[in-house]
Amino acid sequence: MVNLCAPRPRHPTAYEQPWFVLNSSRYSVMPSEHPAISHFYAFDVAQSTDVLAVPDGCVDIVFDCDTTRPTVRICGTPLEAQRVELHQHHHYFGVRFSPGVIPGFINVLAADLTEQELDLLKVSGFAQRMFENIVQTPRLEEQMRLFNDYLAPRLMGRTSKLTAMVIQQALVHRGDLRIQQLEDLSGYTSRTIHRQFSQDTGMSPKIFCRIIRCQAALETLNTQHDVSFSELALDLGFSDQSHFLRDFKKLVSTTPCDYQRKIVQNAYSDRISFA
Template sequence: MVGETKGNIIRPKQPYFVMTTSHYYKAVIMNYGISHFYCFQKEDIIERPFIAVPDGCIDILFCCDDKAPYAHICGTVLRPTLTHNSENKYFFGVRFLPGSPFEFKNITMSDLVEQEIPFLEVIKDNELFEKITSSRDFNYQIQVFLERYIKLYANFNEINKYKDLKKYMINNIMQTAGKIKINELAEATGYSVRYINKTFSKEFGLSPKVFCKLMRFQYLLSTLNELDKEMFESNLAQISMDLGYYDQSHMIKDFHEFTNTTPKMYMKSLKEIEYKKRIIII
């Protein structure tokens, strides 16, 4: 079935990052709360804006520039957002899984929604910053980051009375690609809908309804990236139904809200730029 979501693991995507470069390198981790590492050179010959779309994730983005290196911890955006649009810059990034349980000391996902905070203000590790921003060796950058991060992750004990509830909610939203209803979460956990909404919003800075909407959009992105244009057009009604949209117009409306384009125009762009050929998995 097209768009089947049972047992799904959402791998968050930022397709417009890929579209700004001819070579986008990606190393999938799916461990330690990390989805993947990525790197790319934003090229001035490719006249496409560097746009972030909603993904429910935290990224750490390092600009490895000889003259003015920087790094930011970036929360999810809630609408398509122009970001880091400098040309001819090399970027190394870490994308955490949606709702990742790891917290950066006193900074949580709720503090980062639609925000970017300088890396060194949160993680005061100048050596890590300098090692990553002074290199353009993707494998080395991954190694350096993981050596430091795994120690932090291993020592991180989440002191949080909502821990089990939070994990349960995120897992179920992810596994259903955002199709689960809030009253179903409440019924399964024994808590009220009001308590579920309050707890989720406090932890993530988003209501569970909005987070579900972001995950459904991300799953739609993944679906579109894997289909050819003809298959998409012939299965449009089935795709919208499988992903839990009311109808095709609902799916198109949500997609446009998060990308400023339609699924049809997005797929046209994928074909024009030969999207899959730009991604290099290592």
């Protein structure tokens, strides 16, 4: 059986939404010590635009800290590339939860959050005071502290040990995971695994693994400029390169070649500051 208390592996979702980074004038990231949170981030938007959110298996809380009409949204993971509207000269503060984690302070089923953006103040009785304080401070460190002070005791949802095992194995194997492996590791049938995982996360294990595999591809493209797409497809467990290219384009809305060209031309890694 899998050791559920083992340290969390470093996973590709520690990286940011790439289209957000490329359309921001400034992007800051700060890691979190809380196991439910992947990281905090903040960014400024130079001009109003629709950008794409790519599937990452994570729930985000995004604060629009506009001085006249601030808002806060809780966003479930998209299952395909999905358009998100950002506003000119607005400052945003975000909280990205760890893959598969549904925060425990919202009154929404996991299945009703996937692919949706909801007003956090309408689905949580704990958020109003925190929201009012966070949008009034421009400093990422202070926004993090306020979020943790108000909501840290309620961050973890009721994720089962079975779902936690599936998430851990998907991250370790970078999404290249088969249901038979999960049956062998857990001792449960595929039907039970599917039912429990879907109930806890709003996604099937197959969809979650597909998302994590795409994130692993993004991680490679973000950090290695000389990439063989055929070797990358093989490394990630795709049956062939064409399957990899089709899957990547559906989830990221461009080809791996065009994606890598954009991040090189726009100095992707230089746009991110790690606090």
